[in-house]
Amino acid sequence: MADLFDTGPVATDTGPRPLADVLRPQTLAEVIGQDHVLGPEGPLGAMLASGHLSSLILWGPPGVGKTTIARLLADQTDLHFVQISAIFTGVPDLRKVFEAAKMRRANGKGTLLFVDEIHRFNKAQQDGFLPHMEDGTILLVGATTENPSFELNAAVLSRAQVMVLNRLExxxxxxxxxxxxxxxxxxxxxxxxxxxxxxxxxxxxxxxxxxxxxxxxxxxxxxxxxxxxxxxxLMRRAAQYDKSGDAHYNLISALHKSVRGSDPDAALYWFARMLEGGEDPRFLARRITRMAVEDIGLADPQAQAICLQSWETYERLGSPEGELALSQAVAYLALAPKSNANYVAYKAARNAAKQTGSSLPPKHILNAPTSLMKDQGYGDGYDYDHDAEDGFSGQNYFPDDMKRPVYYQPVERGFERELKRRLDYFVKLRAKRNS
Structure with missing residues (x-):
C-alpha cells in the first residue's frame, strides 16, 4: 500500500500529474500533522539534529505520510532510497536488494530500505533483515498499519525505534x-x-x-x-476497521471501558462503530455477556440474564433487527451498578488453589461411605447446618493447615449491598459459634 503523497500513476512531462504528486512535500517541515515526531522536540527531529539516524518502524493509519517521511529521510541523510512492499516481494527479491546494498556500501553509499506493509512478512522473512541491519548494509524503515508489538519480531523491534504517526485531525x-x-x-x-x-x-x-x-x-x-x-x-470513505487487526482490539476496549464507566452514549457509539465496520454481532454478544460477568457481577444478577436473552434474540431475528436487542443490553449494562468483587475473589481463590493444591479438606466435612473411612475419622464432628441455631454451624471448611482467608468482599452497590449485609451477618455468627 502506498502512503500519503505517493505518486500513483507515473507523472510525465506531457500527462497530467495527480494532485498528490503535485503536493508531495519537499522537506520534512512540510509534512502535515506529525509534529510530535518530526518537530525539534520530537524523537525523529532530535535524531536528525544529532546526525544519527537508526532503523525505524513507522506505525500509523493509511494516508498519514509514512512513505513521504521515509523518502525525505533518505534525502536528508544522503542515503540511497529503495522501496519495496511486503505484499509483492519474495525471498529472491530480498536477496537482490541486500546484494545491491552491499555493493553500494562498498562504494561508500548507504541504503535506506523502506519496507511498506512490513507486518505482512512472516517471522522468518523478518529475521532475514537482522544481519544486514547489524552490519550497516541497510538502514531499515518499515511502515505498518498494525500494532508492531503483535506483528513484528522482538529481534527486529529491539534494533529499531517505533514512531507512532497520528491520523490527521x-x-x-x-x-x-x-x-x-x-x-x-x-x-x-x-x-x-x-x-x-x-x-x-x-x-x-x-x-x-x-x-x-x-x-x-x-x-x-x-x-x-x-x-x-x-x-x-460523493461516497463517504469507509471507516478504517480490520476485524482481526488493531482497530478491532482498540474499539472493543473502548466499548468495554465505556460500559464500565457507566456511559451509555459512549458505549452505544463504540458498539455502532464496530457494527458499521462489519464486526460479527455474535462476537459482540459474547463480549457484552463477559462485561456483565466481569464488571457488574452480583451487583445486578439480572444483567447477565439480559445479555443472554439479547444474544438469543439476535440468533432468532438475525441482522439487522437482532442488533437492536444487543444495543439494549449495552445500554442496560452501562447503567447497571458495577462490582468486580466476585471477579477479584475468583482470581484470588484460583491463585490460592495453585499454592495449596495438595491440602486435604478437613475430615469432618468428608463423607464416610465405608467402615474403613469411618475408622479414619471421616465425618467425625460434622455439624449439620439445618439442625444448628439460625441454620448456621460456623464450622471451618478450609484445610486444617490453612489460615482462613477473605476473598469475596461485596460492595455497597446494587444487589451486592444485600449480599454484604448477609455476609456480615454470617461473619458475626461464625465468631459467636467459634467463641
Whole structure:
C-alpha cells in the first residue's frame, strides 16, 4: 500500500500529474500533522539534529505520510532510497536488494530500505533483515498499519525505534485543502458546512482527501454546493476497521471501558462503530455477556440474564433487527451498578488453589461411605447446618493447615449491598459459634 503523497500513476512531462504528486512535500517541515515526531522536540527531529539516524518502524493509519517521511529521510541523510512492499516481494527479491546494498556500501553509499506493509512478512522473512541491519548494509524503515508489538519480531523491534504517526485531525486536513486550492489556483465550490463535511469524509486520511478534492475541483458549477449535494455526488470513505487487526482490539476496549464507566452514549457509539465496520454481532454478544460477568457481577444478577436473552434474540431475528436487542443490553449494562468483587475473589481463590493444591479438606466435612473411612475419622464432628441455631454451624471448611482467608468482599452497590449485609451477618455468627 502506498502512503500519503505517493505518486500513483507515473507523472510525465506531457500527462497530467495527480494532485498528490503535485503536493508531495519537499522537506520534512512540510509534512502535515506529525509534529510530535518530526518537530525539534520530537524523537525523529532530535535524531536528525544529532546526525544519527537508526532503523525505524513507522506505525500509523493509511494516508498519514509514512512513505513521504521515509523518502525525505533518505534525502536528508544522503542515503540511497529503495522501496519495496511486503505484499509483492519474495525471498529472491530480498536477496537482490541486500546484494545491491552491499555493493553500494562498498562504494561508500548507504541504503535506506523502506519496507511498506512490513507486518505482512512472516517471522522468518523478518529475521532475514537482522544481519544486514547489524552490519550497516541497510538502514531499515518499515511502515505498518498494525500494532508492531503483535506483528513484528522482538529481534527486529529491539534494533529499531517505533514512531507512532497520528491520523490527521480536521485542522490538518484543512491545511491540506488550502494547499490544494493554492496548487489548483481556485477555491473549492463548497459552502462552509459542505467543506467541513468533505474533510470528515476523508476520515483522517490525507491521500483520501486529495482524491476527493480532485473530484470536487473537476465539477463544473458556478454556485457553491451544499452538504446535501456533496453527499449525493460523493461516497463517504469507509471507516478504517480490520476485524482481526488493531482497530478491532482498540474499539472493543473502548466499548468495554465505556460500559464500565457507566456511559451509555459512549458505549452505544463504540458498539455502532464496530457494527458499521462489519464486526460479527455474535462476537459482540459474547463480549457484552463477559462485561456483565466481569464488571457488574452480583451487583445486578439480572444483567447477565439480559445479555443472554439479547444474544438469543439476535440468533432468532438475525441482522439487522437482532442488533437492536444487543444495543439494549449495552445500554442496560452501562447503567447497571458495577462490582468486580466476585471477579477479584475468583482470581484470588484460583491463585490460592495453585499454592495449596495438595491440602486435604478437613475430615469432618468428608463423607464416610465405608467402615474403613469411618475408622479414619471421616465425618467425625460434622455439624449439620439445618439442625444448628439460625441454620448456621460456623464450622471451618478450609484445610486444617490453612489460615482462613477473605476473598469475596461485596460492595455497597446494587444487589451486592444485600449480599454484604448477609455476609456480615454470617461473619458475626461464625465468631459467636467459634467463641
Amino acid at each position: 480536521l485542522a490538518d486536513l484543512e491545511r491540506l485543502a488550502q494547499r490544494s486550492e493554492k496548487a489548483l489556483d481556485k477555491p473549492l465550490p463548497l459552502d462552509g458546512p459542505a467543506r467541513e463535511a468533505l474533510l470528515e469524509m476523508a476520515d483522517g486520511d490525507g491521500r483520501a482527501l486529495l482524491n476527493l478534492i480532485e473530484q470536487v475541483a473537476g465539477w463544473k458549477t458556478d454556485a457553491k454546493l451544499d452538504t446535501k449535494t456533496l453527499g449525493q455526488r
